[in-house]
Amino acid sequence: MKPNDTAPLAASASTGITSAPRFSIKLGVVAILTGIGSGLGGMLLALLLHKIQHMAYGYSLDFTIGTESFLVGVTHASAQRRLFVLMGCGLVAGLGWWLIYRFGKPIVSVKQTVDSDTRPMPPGTTIAHAVLQIITVALGSPLGREVAPREIGALFASWLSARTGLTSEQRRMIVACGAGAGLAAVYNVPLGGAVFTMEVLLITFSWQAACLAMATSAIAAGVAWLGIGAEVQYVVPTFLPTASLVVWALICGPLFGLAGHAFIQFTNVARSRPARGWRLPVYAFVNFTIIGVLAMYFPQLLGNGKGAAQLAFDSHVAIGLAATLLVLKVLIVAGSLRAGASGGLLTPALANGALMAIVLGGLWSYAWPGVPLGAFALVGAAAFLATSQRMPLTAVVLVAEFTQVNHNFLVPMILAVAGSVMASRVWESRGLGK
Known part of the structure; x- marks a missing residue:
């Protein structure tokens, strides 16, 4: 089944979920806590990203969330500074991931954990993997930063659901919601995080998935406002269709x-x-x-x-x-x-x-x-x-x-x-x- 196909949760072969998770007060409480945890994780990663960017390229040094954009900051930095920062990025990336793969446990992706809760995400390796992504993107890596908050959100959701005695189906649902909530937090996209959870991770638009995904993503985005504000990612002129x-x-x-x-x-x-x-x-x-x-x-x-x-x-x-x-x-x-x-x-x-x-x-x-x-x-x-x-x-x-x-x-x-x-x-x- 393709990620952009819709089907009832009961029929989802890719996730292995055989029945819709029964809604309960416990599940609702776990969803709320997952939203809070994912929001805090996304917020901290975003703050780390901005701080490293400012220090590396020497702009908005007195602020964590400054008024200058990253593009303005790197453009005003000297050409030599851009080169040296990227050389440092290469050292950090190369040695960092070499250490993770050499001494850490095998990395388990969010999708693998959602598909089968018998493959939990290793905490230490996952956190190191996420933080290293943020550091390298802050230094200038051309890859995206959205995987890191999804990993942290899913990791927290997995830990929380395991300790609250949720069923296998409920745990997979919550892990997916935690990942979508992490995305919602770091980009301030509560609806986008919820739709991502349903369309890409759970491959379902059932009412249970919709309620949990929207709740966790909205809570996470709101929590992240405390540290990074309710920012719009791209400020664009008013365009009208012609x-x-x-x-x-x-x-x-x-x-x-x-x-x-x-x-x-x-x-x-x-x-x-x-x-x-x-x-x-x-x-x-x-x-x-x-x-x-x-x-x-x-x-x-x-x-x-x-x-x-x-x-x-x-x-x-x-x-x-x-x-x-x-x-x-x-x-x-x-x-x-x-x-x-x-x-x-x-x-x-x-x-x-x-x-x-x-x-x-x-x-x-x-x-x-x-x-x-x-x-x-x-x-x-x-x-x-x-x-x-x-x-x-x-x-x-x-x-x-x-x-x-x-x-x-x-x-x-x-x-x-x-x-x-x-x-x-x-x-x-x-x-x-x-």
Whole structure:
């Protein structure tokens, strides 16, 4: 069953859940505590990320949550400083993950724990793995930071549910909710976290899953406000749908689907053969040094892609630069995975879609002008994210919450996502791209 298929929880083969968990007061209390714990975990990871960023690149040193963005900070830093920070990132990443794989217990992913509660996440290894992801992303790794709070949320939920005597089905449900709540906390996306839990992890939209997922994600996002505020991830201009944009979304949606599918296949190959043993610290150092050299000329490459996406949404990136950044970002993401680094692909995929949309939208504007490039970027970001992460509903909700875009703008966005997913499915069904 594919992650974007819907089915009753009782019929979910991928999670192994054979019956809907019986709702009880105990389950409700555990869900509330899971939301609180996941919110605190996500908040602490976000604060750690911001503090390391400020110290590494020398901006907003008197604040943990400053007024300058990461892109502004790295752009104002000297080219030599960007290089040295990335070289340090290579050392931290290489030695850190080498130590984890050499002395830690085998890493168990959130999905593996949700699929089978006989495979619990090892606490020490999981925490070290999550913290190291945050440190490297803060230093400039091109991978996403969303996996770390999901791991911490799932780990806390697993520990809590095991000690409260929940049934196997209830425990799997709570672990998935903890992971979604971690995502909700770090990005302030309560609905996005809930939909992610149901669409991607549990593969169900039953009322029990909906109630628990929405409650835990909302609580986690609210708790995180205490430390990082109710921030909007991307501040975008007011865009309105036009006939030109709607037609463009219908035509280009399938192109984003093919590109997103190719991207995930490319990164899967890199992820399937990561460096291990003595090669890991060597490859990591070389990989991040190369990124540092590139960042001397293209500071927009640093970090998980949020800066590049914001430039695209603001229409502040030219077609040529967008195409260059797109190619380079795909290569450095794959290179980092091949070198043994860990992290998510959510924000990198979002940025890739936005940059690709700048190129396609810019060309479209020669024939049918009048649409801001940022409007194309928003639509393309959702379409690329939907296919590359196999979560069309979650992608639409996340982009809407990330940007708080005008409600009517959902029309071209959803049309592009639909075309993207259909094109990707056709590609899969015909065995193309293998």
